Amino acid sequence: MFGTSGVRGEFGEQITADLALEIGRAVAINGADCILIGRDSRTTGSVLLDAAAAGAREYGADVISIGYAATPTIARNVPWTDADVGIAVTASHNPPTDNGIKLWDSDGMAFDEEKQQRITEIVQSDEMSFNPSWNSVGATTVDTQAAHRRHRSALVDAAVSDHIGELSVVVDVGNGVGKITAEAFRDLGCTVNTLNANPDGKFPARPAEPTAEACTVLRQHVASTDADLGVAHDGDADRMMAVDETGSFVTGDALLALFAREAVSPGDSIAVPINTSLSVEDTVEQAGGNIVRTKVGDVYVATEAKRSEVVFGGEPSGAWIWPEETLCPDGPLAAIRLADLVANRGPLSDIVAEIPSYPLRRESHSVDDKHVIMDKIADHAQQYDSVTRVDGVRIETDDGWMLLRASGTESLVRLTAESRSSEKADQLLAEARDILQTYR
Structure with a gap:
């Protein structure tokens, strides 16, 4: 039932309201007393969110609904609100016909394979055959603004450069739910321009995945202005990709090497998936660190990032994890960290040029x-x-x-x-x- 990043597929086929209802029920049956839930901008999101929340409440769990929210906002608010589980209704970078559900543990990390398997077993077993009690239905709390403010404040606090406010940044939200990045940059004093900032689950401006081709308008905009960098998110803003001040798209491997080099000290480890470039390995080894290779998927990177010697984990697809901050991929946090790097070190194109590039x-x-x-x-x-x-x-x-x-x-x-x-x-x-x- 679960793939490399939750349950995901075409709405009406693999993903239905019935499935969302059953997953909500299963999470409650599995022991969650309080569930935090939110969704991205997809047109089918409200149906699935309501169904998952109803299933959880039916079996006694209280639900905190935060509505439209970036997936890292959902994940990070799970421990901040003392919830037991987070449910993100999202298909991330998939096309608008798709949707899905991703589950988050009480520490803000995605469910690992063992916990995913347990939910699958409950959904496919007789455990949901017993009748819930009429007088133990869970309550619903709506918490849209507070959850957003908590994440936004954490993003601002993550910035360390005294010069970050001098930057001009373009944020391509991609009609998703990543506007929190632009808001955090404004809080830091940056000059901010946004592209495709209105949430629209049909993703009319560009595909949800921020590839070099999808970011053509962002690249052109940055190149034709005095912007210092551009950042782009996928539909739920767990991913972040970037454009340098010349309008050149920065590859995921180059970003991974940059973030890893900045985080690592001699003896530290960096967690990366098995398909990561040699350029990352060479960069980390030159800094005195080493690479730990994982399965492809942010949950596997996060699992390794829980180890004390791992100081950073990432995937070339645009998922970046700083375990001292959070075990979920946080695209807005990655945007702040990248801007910090530019504010401290100079033009992004010069920094990227320091990273070896191999065919x-x-x-x-x-x-x-x-x-x-x-x-x-x-x-x-x-x-x-x-x-x-x-x-x-x-x-x-x-x-x-x-x-x-x-x-x-x-x-x-x-x-x-x-x-x-x-x-x-x-x-x-x-x-x-x-x-x-x-x-x-």
């Missing part, structure tokens, strides 16, 4: 049975000297690495290859493609 190749291939194919690929990989099976099959060579990995949400096998030379990267990708073709 990275990615492809996705449709397959009939990704699990059977990946089992065969794993057997094939035994002939290589250095193989990692954290998530898919990562094969290390003298020239670089290649990764063959089943998608967590689609019938795809994703191929990634990287080397310090373009020719070797192409060769590694071709080799990975040949391995896949042998067993598909």
Whole structure:
């Protein structure tokens, strides 16, 4: 039922009000007495939020509803309000036809696999067959403004540079619920311009995922003004991507390396997914730290980030976690941290230029049975000297690495290859493609 980032799919097909009702019930049956719930701007969000809240209340849990809210606002308010569980109704960066539900623990971290499995078992079992009591229905509290203020205040407090207020920043909200970033920048004294700031679940201005192509207007706007940087969020603002002062899109691997270098001290660790670039590893090692590789998915990064020696975790897709602040990916916090870096160090383009850039190749291939194919690929990989099976099959060579990995949400096998030379990267990708073709 759960994928790499909660329950997600097309509304009316995989995601229905019935499913939301059952998940709300399951969370209450599992012992949650107080549940905090909010949603992104998708047109189907109110239906799913009401259903999940009704299911939870039916089985005795009190519900704090914060309405429209960024997913990090929801996650961070769970411990701030002493709630037991958070429910975010969101499909994050997916298209407007999709929606989903992501669950957050009492410490503000996404449910791990064990807790997700427990909710699945309850939904699929007879545990919801007993009749709830008429006199133990949970109450509803509406808390839209206070939850927003708590997160906004934490963002302002996270800024450390005395010069951050001198910056001019463009924030592309993408018709999602990330306006809190612009508000926090204004609180800090920055000059702020916004793009696509009106919430609209159809995402008319651009796709919800802030890719380089989707951020074309942001790039053009920053390049044609005196803005110091631009930031862009996905639909629920758990992700943040950036544009430098020249209008150039900053890759996720470069951002990950920048944030990691700023956070790490000798002996510290950085948690990153298995598909992260060598540039991050090289940057962290030069600073005296080391890399811990995880499965793809922010919950796996967050799980490693709970360890005391891990000072930062992130994914090239735009999810950034500072465990001393929160165990959820917080796009607005990432925007503040990036602006801090620019205020202290100078133009973002100059800072990015300090990070090595290596040829990275990615492809996705449709397959009939990704699990059977990946089992065969794993057997094939035994002939290589250095193989990692954290998530898919990562094969290390003298020239670089290649990764063959089943998608967590689609019938795809994703191929990634990287080397310090373009020719070797192409060769590694071709080799990975040949391995896949042998067993598909």
